[in-house]
Amino acid sequence: MTEVRGLSLWFDQLDDRELVVREPLDGDTQADVVIVGAGLTGLWTAYYLLEADPSLDVLLVEQVVAGFGASGRAGGWCSAQLPVSGDALARAHGWEAAVAMRAAMRDAVVEVGGAAAAELIDCGFAYGGTVTLARNRPQLERVASEVSAGLAFGDEATMLDADAVRAHVRADGVLGAAYSADCARLQPARLVRGLVDVVLARGARLAEGTRAMRLSPRAVVTDHGTVRARYVVRATEAWSTQLPGSRRSVAPVYSLMIATAPLPDHVWDEIGLGQAETFTDARHLLVYGQRTTDGRLAFGGRGAPYHLGSAIRPSFDTDALVSEHLRRELVELFPVLRDVEVTHRWGGPIGVPRDWHPSVGLDEDGIAWAGGYVGDGIATSNLAGRTLADLLTDADTALTRLPWVGHRSPEWEPEPVRWAGITAARRAAVIADRTESRTGRTSRLAPVLDALLGGSDGS
Structure with a gap:
């Protein structure tokens, strides 16, 4: 303990x-x-x-x-998202198989909530959906493209203009967003x-x-x-x-998180998330957040270094530079949090197959x-x-x-090629996000990142 x-x-x-x-x-x-x-x-x-x-x-x-x-x-998202897109599933397994896989993922969100309720597991399950924010033109184009592509597989996300987004979350500099009901917040x-x-x-x-x-x-x-x-x-x-x-x-790639102290009601009035929505945006280097059951804002993202030889150690679970970066990004989204205390910093490795499948x-x-x-x-x-x-x-x-049954992902390259490739992809994502934020145009690295991520939709 x-x-x-x-x-x-x-x-x-x-x-x-x-x-x-x-x-x-x-x-x-x-x-x-x-x-x-x-x-x-x-x-x-x-x-x-x-x-x-x-x-x-x-x-x-x-x-x-x-x-x-x-x-x-x-991060506490019970989401229908998969790291591999519907289009990539269709290319690998056929259209009907991809549609079935997407439907099974939507059903899985409902199943988790139903099982938790049936077994009286008080995990704060709340079907608030998720909001994918767009804060520059390339992000808005990506969000709209993903919504359109998802409709073909039965996903029912909706595009929102900047005013409509405010009914869910009041982040700074938002041009628009997508809202999907197929996500729940939980502990x-x-x-x-x-x-x-x-x-x-x-x-x-x-x-x-x-x-x-x-x-x-x-x-x-x-x-x-x-x-x-x-x-x-x-x-x-x-x-x-x-x-x-x-x-x-x-590949064990680290994802890190921070959490604020419990926030007073007047701060939540400025932020939103009143229906337990989860949120992210359409940058290449993922961030994600939720309003916790005890009134904190928990916020995480990728960006921690991959460690040579797929090393996993307790000392990697926190990283002062990444935590400070997350805090800056959180304040940029919600300036009202500028002086709020961050009480928790943590993280751990997630498993990334070579084809993201x-x-x-x-x-x-x-x-x-x-x-x-x-x-x-x-x-x-x-x-x-x-x-x-x-x-x-x-x-x-x-x-x-379902098409993922029996799927065999290729092995990752031996070291140090594995380290070099993953590190290059992380750095390329950072550069692409900065370029798009500064210029308002899609980075030339975006197609390269799509290839590196195995057809991922970025989730």
Whole structure:
């Protein structure tokens, strides 16, 4: 419990009852399914497995505590966004498959809210939608283009002029925005820890403080014993790079956040977000924010350096320069926050596959996996958990036929090429944003960034 206090605002908001830590694995054991990683992917998989077959013996092993990874540090968006665009999905898998994938993501947002309500998990789920701001002409053009493209896949975003945006959020210098209802605000650590209680009540086992050293068919070797099981599920996201055989499967790229002190009502009157909307803008180097359940503004973004060799260390979870940059960007959006105290600074790695395409699957040898969410993981992990449950129980459903099932992303390049490419892309995004802000014209680097991001829509 001491180790995770300070991990994020979300963990600091938990009380001692919500942070009861389970014992490590006590020697060798057996299970029907062993899930490595007790974040949202692992917990949703256990939840739906036990819903499908309550007799299953499901064991989750987690190296620190449930939610220690991205699930407990996220921005708190339960969003239908995917890091890969509908057009890119259609090019790779066909039009109908792309439409089905987009529909499944919209449904996943509803499913998370429904499951939280049904299980009485008080995670602050609020269906406020998301506002994508445009603060210069190139951003406005990108937002309009993405809205138009999304309509073809059933997404129902709406363009707003500057006056209409103010009904949602009152940021400085806004020319227009897109509004999508397919997003909810929530407190991610409370969702995680609530799911822990639910799956344990259903009969699952959880070994915290248990590090997986090696995954192989029908067995997981940990630092506290070996688990033998019919199925092994890898739900480790960015930490997959720490496992033998998976070191180049994703790149652990850091996303950092800050949070203000609770804001008085008169400040919120100037900012808006009265319906728990989330917000971002259309810059290349992503930022994102939400109004928290206790009246803070939590704001995050990319921009932290990628570390050579896909290194993951606690010292990387904060970066003074990036935190100060986030504060400046926040004040630029909302000048009323100029003198407000920032009380929390945190971050962590997200898993980025080489083609920005998330995936889920089950190999013939009994090893299953899900991940590569690029930070859009709260709703996507729910869809992954339902899909894995169907695959592991041999159910032929619409979920098992979605195009991300069995998708194989190419491996990242070896070092130092990997470091050079990711660092160059980050710097190019910074330059492109500055150029567009200064000139009001689309940067010549924009097409290059689109190629580097694998067809991403920028989410």
